[in-house]
Amino acid sequence: MVPIERVGLVVHSGKDVARAAAAEVRKWAAGRGIPCVDIDVWDDGQGHRLNAREEAERAGNPDLIVTVGGDGTFLRGVRVAGPVDALVLGVNVGRVGFLTEVNADDVVRALDAVHRGDIHVDARMTLTMRASHPLEIPHGIEEMLRYGRGPVLPPPHVRPGMKSQVGWGVPLDVLALNDIVVEKLARDRQASLAVYVGGKLFASYSADALIVASSTGSTAYSFAAGGPIVSPHLDALVFTPVAAHMVFNRSVVLDKTQRIGLLVLEHSGDVAVSVDGQLRGVLAPGDWISVYGSQRRSKLARLSEPDFLGRVRDRFGLVDSAAALADGQPPAYAPNEPMPPDLAHPGPNGD
Ligand SMILES: NC(=O)c1ccc[n+]([C@@H]2O[C@H](COP(=O)([O-])OP(=O)(O)OC[C@H]3O[C@@H](n4cnc5c(N)ncnc54)[C@H](O)[C@@H]3O)[C@@H](O)[C@H]2O)c1
Ligand SMILES: Nc1ncnc2c1ncn2[C@@H]1O[C@H](COP(=O)(O)OP(=O)(O)OP(=O)(O)O)[C@@H](O)[C@H]1O
Known part of the structure; x- marks a missing residue:
């Protein structure tokens, strides 16, 4: 380096x-x-x-x-x-x-x-997106959504050097480390969206929000909405609905090659599109976006080998079962010998 x-x-x-x-x-x-x-x-x-x-x-x-x-x-x-x-x-x-x-x-x-x-370079998968047309933030909306934060970012540009391809959508210059979220704009107008995976209809949702997270983002908003914790070693897309008004409300974990399309249905309220927590556009019925694993990775500098689950334990203040702790503090598990060949995989071995 x-x-x-x-x-x-x-x-x-x-x-x-x-x-x-x-x-x-x-x-x-x-x-x-x-x-x-x-x-x-x-x-x-x-x-x-x-x-x-x-x-x-x-x-x-x-x-x-x-x-x-x-x-x-x-x-x-x-x-x-x-x-x-x-x-x-x-x-x-x-x-x-x-x-x-x-x-x-x-x-x-x-x-x-x-x-x-x-250092270790922790190269994390990121998300990017295409849309039925370049995103816009209607005048007046940004004031409503600012919540005392800094000024709103401009809507994303069309990715330089790329044609606006209608069928596959306009390629937007967006990089998300955590998540791309569509959420209802007005309290009383749910977001109704059809969700497509790899171009095929998966299900239609009426919900407060739909989250497409990376494995890094699985511990952020998706986690708060009941989604799974996904190891950042996995290049995954995690789809999690928020307050879906339907029986099926589980998360779905997909491979990075499986793009997720979100089409705003006819009777939906307008929805906001956020990228890593920042408002980047507003969609109306008939508009769509598709979220997919980017070819670009974020390079996070780490001083030591990342201990992802240790971090989950510390930062989320994970509390052990009181009944289990009555048996005493569990011993550390750290064999001194090198890993036996039948346990090792090629490349870096996960924690
Ligand atoms: N209900 C929620 O938990 C909720 C709601 C909206 C947005 N968010 C998240 O906030 C993120 C933006 O972060 P922010 O700090 O600008 O907004 P914020 O201040 O609203 O952050 C929400 C919380 O999420 C934590 N966080 C952010 N990324 C994380 C990650 N990858 N793993 C674990 N925790 C994480 C932050 O430290 C903060 O405590 C968005 O990407 C979205 O995932 C969370
Ligand atoms: N550079 C800045 N100058 C002034 N205010 C800021 C700045 N960065 C963030 N803020 C304000 O601080 C608040 C918290 O911002 P944000 O959640 O992004 O911070 P953070 O970096 O995640 O730190 P924390 O973990 O304490 O929230 C927001 O209200 C935001 O407007």
């Missing part, structure tokens, strides 16, 4: 502790003659937000994005890193920090490790 040549910094500037950790990052970069550019994804100084490609270009196409904040800040960094294939290091000063890697007091050690190339 080559040393870092340019750092882009995405900071949750509403937090003192984040500003202090960001100052450490700038100092570290200055000490090594590495340009470090702040990326304020909330504002371009002219009152509107840029798309990810423009933001990356404005920052001089960094090869490392450091985020200082929580998971929301991390997702904002991942979005900017996507078009330039940059590595993303998440410094956690957030509430959960499921996706982030290091704490603020460890930032210098982490940057040194990244610069030396002494």
Whole structure:
């Protein structure tokens, strides 16, 4: 791995502790003659937000994005890193920090490790989408949906160099690490959608929302809606309905090659489309999107081999069964010998 040549910094500037950790990052970069550019994804100084490609270009196409904040800040960094294939290091000063890697007091050690190339690159599958037409956000809607957050992102551009193909949909410049969600816009108008897998009708839903998550996103909104926890070693699409008004309300886990089409039915209310929690468009009856596994991966910098289920246990405060604990603390399971050949698989072995 080559040393870092340019750092882009995405900071949750509403937090003192984040500003202090960001100052450490700038100092570290200055000490090594590495340009470090702040990326304020909330504002371009002219009152509107840029798309990810423009933001990356404005920052001089960094090869490392450091985020200082929580998971929301991390997702904002991942979005900017996507078009330039940059590595993303998440410094956690957030509430959960499921996706982030290091704490603020460890930032210098982490940057040194990244610069030396002494890290694991956790290459996560991402999602992208096509749509029946370029997405739009009708005037006035964004105010209603802002919930006190920064300004709304512009609708996604059509992917550069690609034709708008009507049958397969318009290819949109979207990268989602967690999820693409369609949800009802008005409290009293459910979202009614037909769901297609690989072009074939699977079922029609009337629900508050439908989530298409990656395995990374399986622990986010999909999890809150009752979906399964899926190992990020798997390249999967997880379809989870939210409050579906029907008997069948389970999640469906699909392979990355199985695209999921969502068509808004005639009597549905309008629905919002969010990408990693950010509103990116509004669909009306007759409109459709299709969500599929992207060929692009997000590159997450890890200081040690990721321990996904350990993280689930810690961050979700998993509590053991009281009855089981009455038998005492279970022993650690860590054989000293190398793995026997009949248990090993080619390539990296999962935890
Ligand atoms: N009911 C819900 O849980 C709900 C509702 C809307 C959106 N979301 C999620 O929020 C994500 C955006 O995150 P945000 O921080 O900007 O919004 P947010 O602040 O509303 O985050 C929701 C929570 O999800 C956590 N989170 C985010 N990604 C995660 C992941 N991959 N695994 C485990 N936890 C994760 C965050 O730390 C936060 O606690 C969306 O991608 C969506 O999945 C969750
Ligand atoms: N750079 C910023 N400047 C000002 N306010 C911000 C910034 N980033 C986030 N906020 C505000 O902080 C709140 C929490 O944002 P968000 O959920 O994205 O943070 P986060 O990085 O996930 O951290 P946390 O885990 O604490 O939520 C939101 O109301 C958002 O508007």
